[in-house]
Amino acid sequence: MSHIYIFSPSGAVRDQAAFRRGVRRLQALGHQVEIDPGALLSHQRFAGDDAERVAAVARAAASGADVALMARGGYGLTRILPGLPWKAMAKAAARGTRFVGHSDFTALHLGLLAQTGAVSWAGPGLTDDFGGEAEPDEIMAACFDDLLLGQGEGTGWRLPTARGAAAAVADPALERLRARPVLGATLWGGNLSILVSLLGTPWWPEVRGGVLFLEDVNEHPFRIERMLTQLLHAGVLARQKAVLLGSFTGYRLTPHDRGFTLATVVQRLRGLVEVPVLTGLPFGHVPTKVLLPMGAKVDLALEGRDAWMVWGHA
Structure with a gap:
């Protein structure tokens, strides 16, 4: 069983049904799913104001989770790059936390690499990839399992x-x-x-x-x-x-x-x-x-x- 931390550093989660489906599916696989307290915040088009989303990233870095998984992409990370806790994220990655996401999450990936050299993972998000009405894609799900098991090569x-x-x-x-x-x-x-x-x-x-x-x-x-x-x-x-x-x-x-x-x-x-x-x-x-x-x-x-x-x- 892996510890998965769900957080929202970018756009607000509008499809909360998909959010809940994604959480249930990960739990059904036996994972411990922890939801950031700001995951469902909404400010304009964002998942909380800039300060709230910076705090969400900091909590994800401090969570000790095996995977810190984005809830969804959208737009918002480039607004908060100057305030992100890069050293804390790098230390979390060194301890084994894999930051996972794509789309707007690219800004976090590139910033982390530029600022610290730490490795993160371009991959799925909760709502679109695990929370859709159809079952998650088999190849994507298998790759995610490999990441959790440390088997991806x-x-x-x-x-x-x-x-x-x-x-x-x-x-x-x-x-x-x-x-x-x-x-x-x-x-x-x-x-x-x-x-x-x-x-x-x-x-x-x-x-x-x-x-x-x-x-x-x-x-x-x-x-x-x-x-x-x-x-x-x-x-x-x-x-x-x-x-x-x-x-x-x-x-x-x-x-x-x-x-x-x-x-x-x-x-x-x-x-x-x-x-x-x-x-x-x-x-x-x-x-x-x-x-x-x-x-x-x-x-x-x-x-x-x-x-x-x-x-x-x-």
Whole structure:
């Protein structure tokens, strides 16, 4: 049985039925679920005012829990980054508390890595991933169990089949990765919008030679390209050993796009950078997501269309 601490550092929990379902499901699995006293607060669109949410993060760090799990994402963490107890969170991580979340939680992940070097986990949230009307995704749930049991050692996935004219052209960067795996690189990244918003701030980790993973939701491909281009012009992409693209969901193409799609964005990106760009990473605002150790050392290999990332040795 694991001790799971539920807290709300970002948006207010509007779907309290999903919150309660998520808690019940975790309890049914035998876990001790502790709910932060501010988890269901509401101030404007936030789960409490800024000071209340800073206090919630501090309580999560002091909880001694095996996992400090976000209730939901939304928006709010970037407002409170200057006040977060980074040293206390790093000490909690060293004692074994895994901070888990995604979406807006990316700001906490990146800030913790930048400020302390501590590892946290990009992964599910309570309401969307454990509290939905359908049962939690089996792969996500299995990965979460592995984290609790200390058994997670890596993940693998198959790159989607290439389409269009680019299908007949072998990507030189991918061929180099097939011939020479990436070894001992720092894994980092998360939600693209949040990540770009931290560029140039004290909560931006200066990772060189890393493996950068990205995802987003409700962002049209032209906005995704604009953010990727910012990372390109800032030199961030060129300093990585690989870029992994997860799920980009929730957008709608229009007749005005005239064939401009996410595949167009990826094809252009591959033509602009020398590092391998891998698609299909099972992570993002989707039910099937793996858990990824933010700040850990990983090995990355590609065999045919099968990608493998290992961190169990780190």
